[in-house]
Amino acid sequence: MIKWWKILAALIIVYTLIWGMLGPVPKLNILYETIRNVYYHVPIWFAMLFQMGFSVVCAVNYLYKSDLRSDLISEQAAQVGLFFSLPGLLTGCMWAKFTWGTWWTFQDPKLNGVAIAILIYLAYFILRSSITDELKRARISAVYNIFAFVMMFVFIMILPRLTDSLHPGNGNNPAFGKYDLDNHMRMVFYPAIIGWILLSLWILDIKKRISILKYNAENE
Amino acid sequence: MQKMNKIIYLMVFVLSSFIGSAQEINKPEPNVKDTLLTNLKNNALSEAQPEPAMADAFRSEGKIYVVIAVLVIIFLCIIGYLIYLDVKLRKIENNTKEKL
Structure with a gap:
């Protein structure tokens, strides 16, 4: 079903594509025009964090109500979040190559944290596939999901801010908000976050409907 | 002995x-023009660095619209x-609902 928030997601992202390229940005050395990547790279990661949060909420809901539908949505949301980490990583690597001079570095805590978080969620899917009994699988993977989310949050958001980092906003670096004194960037950045989160919800909606149809077809 | 001397x-x-000529090379020439230049350079360094090069030429040629498109x-x-x-x-x- 084509809902209003799906159309809104598409419209907002088209707006950020157009005005993100044309709008004024602060002029900074090293970054030059690549500062516009903040309109795409960061909202994609926000969408991933939102999907992982959605997944953990559904997992807790399953543990509370034992409704298998929650478990199904929890798995699909984790899949969508993991899928969104791919463009997040690729856009980050492109940006890093032209500003930091390298595609990847193991010296930056945020990059290490992201790699660890992705491995943790891959382990979540391996755990799910290793248990055949439906209810047991749902219960155990829901518990793992809670730990996985907390660990991901610590590795991506908390630890990088405590140590030295090249990432803006972490490790004594100023975030871009400090340069955007006339709020020109915020006018594109905040809608972009909302747009990409709504787009990830659209993809989740489709995946959820497919998996429900599959489940009903298998269990008739 | 005298030849040796x-x-x-x-x-x-x-x-x-040679030592004398080396001294001449190291010593900067006190020129009025030089002092003016050094003063200007110091002024420029103490102020903001040159403007970062943005893609204004790209944008003015209209190629940015191709990127956006x-x-x-x-x-x-x-x-x-x-x-x-x-x-x-x-x-x-809808089909599965009709079957039910």
């Missing part, structure tokens, strides 16, 4: 002339695929 005096004289086209294709999946799913869901 002559050679020694000659060598000392030549070497000292490419991005919007790619994105609308992705949205089109999502809409196609959405409609197909709706049809399948």
Whole structure:
């Protein structure tokens, strides 16, 4: 079903594509025009964090109500979040190559944290596939999901801010908000976050409907 | 002995002339023009660095609109695929509901 928030997601992202390229940005050395990547790279990661949060909420809901539908949505949301980490990583690597001079570095805590978080969620899917009994699988993977989310949050958001980092906003670096004194960037950045989160919800909606149809077809 | 002395005096004289010429190379020439230049340089360094080079030429030639058009086209294709999946799913869901 084509809902209003799906159309809104598409419209907002088209707006950020157009005005993100044309709008004024602060002029900074090293970054030059690549500062516009903040309109795409960061909202994609926000969408991933939102999907992982959605997944953990559904997992807790399953543990509370034992409704298998929650478990199904929890798995699909984790899949969508993991899928969104791919463009997040690729856009980050492109940006890093032209500003930091390298595609990847193991010296930056945020990059290490992201790699660890992705491995943790891959382990979540391996755990799910290793248990055949439906209810047991749902219960155990829901518990793992809670730990996985907390660990991901610590590795991506908390630890990088405590140590030295090249990432803006972490490790004594100023975030871009400090340069955007006339709020020109915020006018594109905040809608972009909302747009990409709504787009990830659209993809989740489709995946959820497919998996429900599959489940009903298998269990008739 | 006198010849030896002559050679020694000659060598000392030549070497000292080298030292003298080295001193001339190291010493900066006190020029009025030089002091003006150094003052200007110091002013420039103490103020902001030169403007970072942005893609203004690219934008003024109108090529930025091609970039935007490419991005919007790619994105609308992705949205089109999502809409196609959405409609197909709706049809399948309606069919299964009718069977019930």
